[in-house]
Amino acid sequence: MTIRLGPPLDSIEGLAAEMSGGHGDAGMASGKMAKLKELLQKSENRICADCSAPDPNWASANIGVFICVKCSGVHRSVGTHISKVMSVTLDKWSDDEIDSMVEVGGNSQANAIYEAFLPEGYRKPHPDSAQEERQKFIKSKYELQEFLEPSLRIVSNHPSDAGKQASNSHSASSKSEIGMVEFIGILNVKVIGGTKLAIRDMSSSDPYVVLTLGQQKAQTSVIKGNLNPVWNEELKLSVPQKYGPLKLQVLDHDMVSKDDLMGEAEIDLQPMINAAASFGDPELLGDIQIGRWLKSGDNALTADSAVMVTGGKVKQEVTLKLQHTESGEVTVEMEWMALNI
Numbered sequence: 001m002t003i004r005l006g007p008p009l010d011s012i013e014g015l016a017a018e019m020s021g022g023h024g025d026a027g028m029a030s031g032k033m034a035k036l037k038e039l040l041q042k043s044e045n046r047i048c049a050d051c052s053a054p055d056p057n058w059a060s061a062n063i064g065v066f067i068c069v070k071c072s073g074v075h076r077s078v079g080t081h082i083s084k085v086m087s088v089t090l091d092k093w094s095d096d097e098i099d100s101m102v103e104v105g106g107n108s109q110a111n112a113i114y115e116a117f118l119p120e121g122y123r124k125p126h127p128d129s130a131q132e133e134r135q136k137f138i139k140s141k142y143e144l145q146e147f148l149e150p151s152l153r154i155v156s157n158h159p160s161d162a163g164k165q166a167s168n169s170h171s172a173s174s175k176s177e178i179g180m181v182e183f184i185g186i187l188n189v190k191v192i193g194g195t196k197l198a199i200r201d202m203s204s205s206d207p208y209v210v211l212t213l214g215q216q217k218a219q220t221s222v223i224k225g226n227l228n229p230v231w232n233e234e235l236k237l238s239v240p241q242k243y244g245p246l247k248l249q250v251l252d253h254d255m256v257s258k259d260d261l262m263g264e265a266e267i268d269l270q271p272m273i274n275a276a277a278s279f280g281d282p283e284l285l286g287d288i289q290i291g292r293w294l295k296s297g298d299n300a301l302t303a304d305s306a307v308m309v310t311g312g313k314v315k316q317e318v319t320l321k322l323q324h325t326e327s328g329e330v331t332v333e334m335e336w337m338a339l340n341i
């Protein structure tokens with residue numbers, strides 16, 4: 001079986017010249033390309049890392065995987081901060097990009113990280129899968145990192161870092177390493193709805209909610225023309241060891257200009273996290289109140305907010321009066337899951 005990668009790769013020097021534009025130190029380029037060619041020849045890299053299609057001609061240079069043309073389109077759609085897609089034969093590769101691919105070690109090594117906690121019986125996309133199925137899987141695998149051990153979740157500050165971080169995380173414990181962030185828990189936030197939101201268009205607004213925690217962001221869908229929207233959408237965020245407040249913004253979606261701010265607020269996570277830590281495993285507790293976040297002039301609460309154990313889960317419902325706006329409140333329900341129990 002041979003690897004079909006477009007133009008024949010009879011000469012390592014020829015491919016190196018193609019990718020470097022025919023300039024630079026040919027000997028150095030040849031050495032780098034020899035390493036990449038050796039990686040390409042591994043059997044694991046003769047099929048797409050995501051759908052197992054044969055003879056992939058594309059790669060994610062920062063993640064370190066070889067992918068088929070159909071999956072490459074989905075990788076592009078998630079953005080270069082998640083996946084930097086390159087043609088194996090048509091694009092010019094830098095030394096750093098080749099080094100990242102080689103350092104990860106290929107599809108098997110990368111999948112051992114990104115698919116470490118793939119649910120039993122989960123069906124990955126296959127070569128003939130619909131685009132929607134590919135999109136759901138690739139977003140879950142690389143952007144949301146749902147199949148990666150939560151305490152080893154990878155945070156990319158720069159696109160070129162992700163492949164190296166994945167390589168490092170293969171042998172990591174739950175402790176922080178270079179390019180890694182230690183997470184202490186998972187926060188599920190159900191954005192319930194808003195009331196009396198501010199008008200930003202002629203007579204209404206098209207609101208959506210953005211949650212920010214550290215470098216992570218998550219947002220709800222846009223609800224057209226509604227000042228009392230009901231989302232009932234769940235957003236998931238990982239909570240780092242050194243966490244700050246959860247920031248909530250409501251924005252008005254605009255098709256032709258920058259989205260307008262409709263108000264914002266901050267949620268103090270300490271009352272819930274500290275109460276949960278004090279009481280231990282919530283599954284061993286009955287339905288009780290374990291803490292409280294008190295309304296004050298220093299926060300956006302409309303009323304005191306109780307931290308409850310309900311059905312073995314730590315939950316807290318919060319209603320916030322939006323700041324830096326003329327009106328509006330938003331209600332969310334948070335669920336906390338510690339990773340060290």
